[in-house]
Amino acid sequence: MTRLAIDPARAAAEMTEFCGRLAAAAQRLAGLDLRAEGCSARDAVFRIEKTVLWRYRGQAADAGLPPLVICYALVNRPYMMDLQPDRSLIRGLLARGLDVYLVDWGYPDAGDRGLALDDYANRYLGTCIDHVRSARSVAAVNLLGVCQGGTLSLCHTAQHPERVQNLVTMVTPVDFQTDDNLLSKWVRKVDVDHMVEMLGNVPGALLNAAFISLMPLRQSAQKYAGIADIADDPEALANFLRMERWIHDSPDQAGRAFAEFIRWFFQENRLVRGGLVIGGQPVDLRRIACPLLNIYATQDHLVPPSATLPLAGLTGSRDYSAFGFDGGHIGIYVSRRAQELLPGTIAQWLGRH
Amino acid sequence: MPWMTAWIDLQRQWVEAAARVPGASNDAMHAIFADRYRQLFTPEFARIAPVPDPLRASAAALTRWQAAMQRFGLQVAAIANDAAQRLTGLLLSDDAGLPPVTSLRQLHELWIECGEAAYAAAAHGDEFAEAQAELLGAWVELQAVARGARP
Numbered sequence: 001m002t003r004l005a006i007d008p009a010r011a012a013a014e015m016t017e018f019c020g021r022l023a024a025a026a027q028r029l030a031g032l033d034l035r036a037e038g039c040s041a042r043d044a045v046f047r048i049e050k051t052v053l054w055r056y057r058g059q060a061a062d063a064g065l066p067p068l069v070i071c072y073a074l075v076n077r078p079y080m081m082d083l084q085p086d087r088s089l090i091r092g093l094l095a096r097g098l099d100v101y102l103v104d105w106g107y108p109d110a111g112d113r114g115l116a117l118d119d120y121a122n123r124y125l126g127t128c129i130d131h132v133r134s135a136r137s138v139a140a141v142n143l144l145g146v147c148q149g150g151t152l153s154l155c156h157t158a159q160h161p162e163r164v165q166n167l168v169t170m171v172t173p174v175d176f177q178t179d180d181n182l183l184s185k186w187v188r189k190v191d192v193d194h195m196v197e198m199l200g201n202v203p204g205a206l207l208n209a210a211f212i213s214l215m216p217l218r219q220s221a222q223k224y225a226g227i228a229d230i231a232d233d234p235e236a237l238a239n240f241l242r243m244e245r246w247i248h249d250s251p252d253q254a255g256r257a258f259a260e261f262i263r264w265f266f267q268e269n270r271l272v273r274g275g276l277v278i279g280g281q282p283v284d285l286r287r288i289a290c291p292l293l294n295i296y297a298t299q300d301h302l303v304p305p306s307a308t309l310p311l312a313g314l315t316g317s318r319d320y321s322a323f324g325f326d327g328g329h330i331g332i333y334v335s336r337r338a339q340e341l342l343p344g345t346i347a348q349w350l351g352r353h
Numbered sequence: 354m355p356w357m358t359a360w361i362d363l364q365r366q367w368v369e370a371a372a373r374v375p376g377a378s379n380d381a382m383h384a385i386f387a388d389r390y391r392q393l394f395t396p397e398f399a400r401i402a403p404v405p406d407p408l409r410a411s412a413a414a415l416t417r418w419q420a421a422m423q424r425f426g427l428q429v430a431a432i433a434n435d436a437a438q439r440l441t442g443l444l445l446s447d448d449a450g451l452p453p454v455t456s457l458r459q460l461h462e463l464w465i466e467c468g469e470a471a472y473a474a475a476a477h478g479d480e481f482a483e484a485q486a487e488l489l490g491a492w493v494e495l496q497a498v499a500r501g502a503r504p
Contacts, residue, residue, distance in 0.1 A: 005453040014457050189486035198497035217468045
């Protein structure tokens, strides 16, 4: 008894068709040019070393809210927030009259291996926020931290609460040692100091390989077989290639900052257990008193809900709310449902505070 | 003469080792003597022409890498075996409620599903994480040696 009921002739035909579609898709993909980073008009308004602060040009009447500074992760490029016109969280925010800034960390090189987490969480982010405060004549900004950028934003807000009026965290890890966090289980075994001592900066491709190997078949064999299904759809192929480009556009990580992040957060879980000190100053989440919106993805395999929801009990905010998006870590940026839900959720929440 | 220098060095090492004998435990004493024997049982050419440091480092890194690959390979082999068992189990199932697999694409989807299930079951375990971390450490060491960062 077997469920296998594949007719050999049909299998041969299926294989021929599949290979033909795959070849056609590959040919069309090779003809696409998607080099632009993001799709919305913006201006570089401030630079500090490799970090660039972008301000997006408004697309709607000003909502009259404090400027929104987006702090993205170090491990990928931030144009995921503005991938294409119909898949852009930033466009959605602009359309609701928000004044949007984005902190772009750039690509660290060998000269940056000594950069510490303090440089990112305080010096770069802090200087960018101060620039916005000064340029827009506001005492405090709204801060949106994304993924690892959310963790950095929490640290920054805890150390400089006066600079942040409202804090939004998005797919942000807080408790790095929950049972369902596979990445954490792996990282906790890594001798990160040896790694950084030997390599200097940590290659982005290495991190990328780790992310892919969390679900190795789905993120390789299944994903690439799926190209055949969209061979006749130029728009879907372009979407696919944009996503692939983003996935593999992984900056190298400044060695010292990487080691500090892995050790303090993943291996020692200091954000939850306490004892986190950045730049000589303690990071105490209880000092975060501003309103806080924590957005998470219910199907997130990189930052599972269990890793982010404990934030509720860790800050000093009396106005904490969480919003669960029914999707994964990537879908929360680019899925159609995310475009319909998230910009409005964020803008409305900010409008109420 | 190189060979004479090597012999003198061996004698010096013997004396240094012997000096530790009086205070040593029986096991330590055994180890000291055995180590000296091992040196003298080694053919002369191997003592006179020791492996150059860079090569020694390369060899050590390569050995670590091979051991790490073997350890991780055992994990991968076990996962692959588990995945194949899951897949064949599904394909040979008597459960009348399961639909037949009539296309290569359906088979491919099942193959993925079973593979991910087996992988997830193992990848959360300590041994997988440790084997993978050691593989990474060995890879890092090999890269460093290749770049000349570690002699």
